[in-house]
Amino acid sequence: MNVLVTGGAGYIGSHTCLALRETGHSVVVLDTLERGHREAVFADEFIEGDISNTVLVKGLLAQYEIEAVMHFSAYAYIEESVREPARYFQNNVIATLSLLDVMRECGVSKFVFSSSCATYGQPNQIPITENIVQNPINPYGFTKLAVERALDAYSQAYGLRFASLRYFNAAGADPYGRLGEDHRPETHVIPLLLSAALGELPCFKVYGTDYDTHDGSCIRDYIHVSDLADAHVRALAKLEELDVLKINLGANKGISVFELVNEVSKATQRDFPVELHKRRAGDPAVLVGSNKYAYEVLGWMPKYSDLNTLIKTAWAWKQSHPQGYSGGGVHNGSF
Numbered sequence: 001m002n003v004l005v006t007g008g009a010g011y012i013g014s015h016t017c018l019a020l021r022e023t024g025h026s027v028v029v030l031d032t033l034e035r036g037h038r039e040a041v042f043a044d045e046f047i048e049g050d051i052s053n054t055v056l057v058k059g060l061l062a063q064y065e066i067e068a069v070m071h072f073s074a075y076a077y078i079e080e081s082v083r084e085p086a087r088y089f090q091n092n093v094i095a096t097l098s099l100l101d102v103m104r105e106c107g108v109s110k111f112v113f114s115s116s117c118a119t120y121g122q123p124n125q126i127p128i129t130e131n132i133v134q135n136p137i138n139p140y141g142f143t144k145l146a147v148e149r150a151l152d153a154y155s156q157a158y159g160l161r162f163a164s165l166r167y168f169n170a171a172g173a174d175p176y177g178r179l180g181e182d183h184r185p186e187t188h189v190i191p192l193l194l195s196a197a198l199g200e201l202p203c204f205k206v207y208g209t210d211y212d213t214h215d216g217s218c219i220r221d222y223i224h225v226s227d228l229a230d231a232h233v234r235a236l237a238k239l240e241e242l243d244v245l246k247i248n249l250g251a252n253k254g255i256s257v258f259e260l261v262n263e264v265s266k267a268t269q270r271d272f273p274v275e276l277h278k279r280r281a282g283d284p285a286v287l288v289g290s291n292k293y294a295y296e297v298l299g300w301m302p303k304y305s306d307l308n309t310l311i312k313t314a315w316a317w318k319q320s321h322p323q324g325y326s327g328g329g330v331h332n333g334s335f
Helices: 011-022 054-063 078-083 085-106 139-158 189-197 225-238 257-268 292-298 307-320
Strands: 002-006 026-031 045-048 068-071 110-116 161-167 169-171 204-207 222-224 244-249 274-277
Touching (some): 002 011, 026 054, 078 085, 078 139, 085 139, 110 139, 110 225, 139 161, 139 244, 161 225, 189 204, 189 257, 189 307, 204 257, 222 225, 222 307, 225 292
Parallel strands (some): 068 110, 161 244, 204 274
């Protein structure tokens, strides 16, 4: 299938492009490179540009005979979304609607959407299933839910076939070392721990040690980025027979912050300072997603999302790319 991947230079998008190529799909990446990396692009074609450029997008859909779109182009920092909600609604919602309208005009009817567990807010049950109430508590979550609602309406009115994939905490790196995690600024916990272990940060900060959990720190569901990529490929194939998919992507297992600290110290064989701080407002004690439905519908089960593999692959990437993608070469679609 000919697939347009928006945001294919980003963390999850780049890993998904790799998985698409490995399963025989033709991949065209559209990315502004505002937060992605040209060196991470693994595709048949790369175009630097914005999804809001309707003339550009229409031309790409026609030129490359695009049959499906995977959409990763979004801002994804929760704290930034609180400070700059206008920017988030413009990029995450309005630009996405523009993309959907061009797809409709060009007759492209398959859409895989990068959604988020942030649409659930503070859930009233653990593990989180797809049928609980979605009640986001920050602008980032609102934007993801707004697009999900738009997809429902576009499906009913225009025949759009879509998959909304609600991620939990993406982590790790390609097991073969070809791609990794390089956010600027970095906000994900495992890269921050690795930077602390290497002395690039003065310490690692733990926010909250008095949660009602086994060790007092909060618990999250970490899903390996390669497992996420695999789920996207499976969802795309499933849209051949189903019109609508709304699926959680998690490991169905919680890992505490202190467990991460201990595993990173063991994997790197380094001790590093840890600072204990008060809880941050709005941080739930436990967020774990059920992946039962993902298995039932997609036949998907995480392969790399155990704690050891998450840390091992992230550490291998960090060691081989100490400055991230900076200074790396563009691989032109092959490794």
